[in-house]
Structure formats: C-alpha cells, structure tokens
Amino acid sequence: MTVEPTDVFGRDTSGRCAVLFLAQMVNVSEKNGRPRAWADVADVLAALVEDSWALSTRAMAGADFATQPVAYATGGSSDVDIVGMFEAPSISAALAGICALEAAGWARLMDTEWLLGPREFWPVGTSDSAADWGLIALWEWNDAWCAASIDERRRYDAECDVAFHADLANGIAISGRHRMDWVGRWHHLAVWEAPSPEVINAAMNAHEHVADFRFTLSRHYLGKRGLLQNILAVQV
C-alpha cells in the first residue's frame, strides 16, 4: 500500500494533518448558551490560525487568505448535519487542537466524530467563490485492489487520472489526499469543491465510467459550503 504519485496528484511529506469533523448539531433551541460557547470556540480557532492551522480547504491550498472556519451543511442528506475539514501543522498539533476546541465548548454546539491523518498528496485545482458545494469523500481500498498486481494498480491509477483531469477542467478543486486508516476504517480523505451538485454528479458518473469504484469502497457526503458560524446560526 505504498504511496505512488500520479499524473494529477503529487506526493506531499509536509507532515500537515487533516482534522475532519462529522457532526450533528445539538442544543439548537438553546438561545443563550450557544452564542457564548461559540465565542469561546471562535477564540480557540483564531489561536489555531496563529499556530498555522488552515480552517478551509482553500486556505490549505494557499488559494484564500481568509481565516474564518468553513464547513459544509448536508441539509439532512446524511446522518450528520455538518462536515468540515481543517488542517493542522502536525498530528500532535491536531490532537491538542481538538482537545482545546472540545474544552472550549465545541460539544455544546455539535456531537462530533473527529478523524485525523497526515497529508500524502498536494491539493490540486482552483475553486473560485462560485464553487460553494462540497463533496467529502472517505474511501478504502477493497479486497480486489489488495489482490491486484502493481501493474494493475498503475493502470487503474492512469485510468482514474483521466477522470481527475476532467474534474479539474470542470472547475473542481480537490484537497489532495490525506491518510486516515491509522485512526479508523477509511484509508483516505479528500474534499472536493465544485460549482454545483450537478457538476459533482457528472463527475461521479465519469469516475464510474473509468471504473474508479472497482477498487474502492467509498462514503460520500454532499454539503453546501458556508462559514461554520453561519451554519450553526450562532452569530455573536
């Protein structure tokens, strides 16, 4: 299960670490405590930015200097309400940051499953301000991939790159690839930003066409991009 760069994806060894949160909103009817909790959480997030965290995939890619936290609202299309991806400078920093966020009151706003893992491919593509839909993809190599030869895997990567080139041409930005299997079931994480759900659906069909899913089992979340405080409706 070595990491081989492809035509689209380049190897990254920076040690930066994805911090993925899969969350359900809680205490939604609580009018007073939530804004206070958010204010404390926002202070921690601001400190994390000072410590070289990126709070959006655009900031991760160096495409946006905004420092406010971004997430994706699923609108009830899955078992979680909010999915978001930050990036910490290291796995130690990621763990410490998650602890600080929870201690500041994050859990009064969201019940959260946190996943974390080091980046192994650079971000690719450029999303503009109109690309406000996210596809959050977690996936694992299946038994067929594990039994395939090195040559079969390389041919598969080349076939998938055809679809990835089309994704980039259609205005999709991809957060690269982070390795998540050391703390969970899923081997990899990538967040896509696209202009619309239709573009994402067309891209999925294109990946199906090149048999991307022959070798993987995937979990996908679709969400509308927004500032985390807006999705939580906790303006202060």
Place this chain on the structure above:
Amino acid sequence: MTEHLWIHYARPRPRWYEAAASDRNVLESAWVEVAAASQSRGASLVGRWNVRGQSDFSTAEVWTFRDVNDVLTHWNSLVAAGYPEWFATTNTLGSPLPTSP
C-alpha cells in the same frame, strides 16, 4: 508521562485464506518485527482478543504508545510490510483525559 491508547481491529481478506502457509509465515514474521520495534520504543501490547462474535472484525489488539507519532510510525511500518493488503482493519486512537483545572 502521557500515553495514547490504540485499539486495532482486523479480519483476514480473502487472499489470506488462500495464501500458502510458508507465505503467511514470512509475512507474519515481518509484522512481528514491526511490533517488536514499536515495543523497543516504549509501546506496550496490552493484549489480543477474539471479537468475531460481536463485531465486524476477527481480532482486537490493545496497545499503548508514549507519543502519537509512535502510533503513526507503527502503522506506517505495518503498511510498508504489506499488512493492510492482507487484513481489513479499523483503528481507534485514544488521548489522555483532560486534567481537571
């Protein structure tokens, strides 16, 4: 010293059942070496259990590590030795509980 918990669940992939005993032995020897190297860096294997009757997996191992980076080093070494290509896995990382203010 703070320690990190790491619970490792595994079940054989189909190819493991079809592999020759001699091939299995070579692979298992490499994975035992990875475990020994982690233990030499201060990790501790608390135990290994059968969980086939009550989970999606076959076995569970419970480890403690001195540093979270040692967990990743342990896992990367197993990956380099081909382990997850023979076993489907899931893992749980545990951090020390926050200390009371």
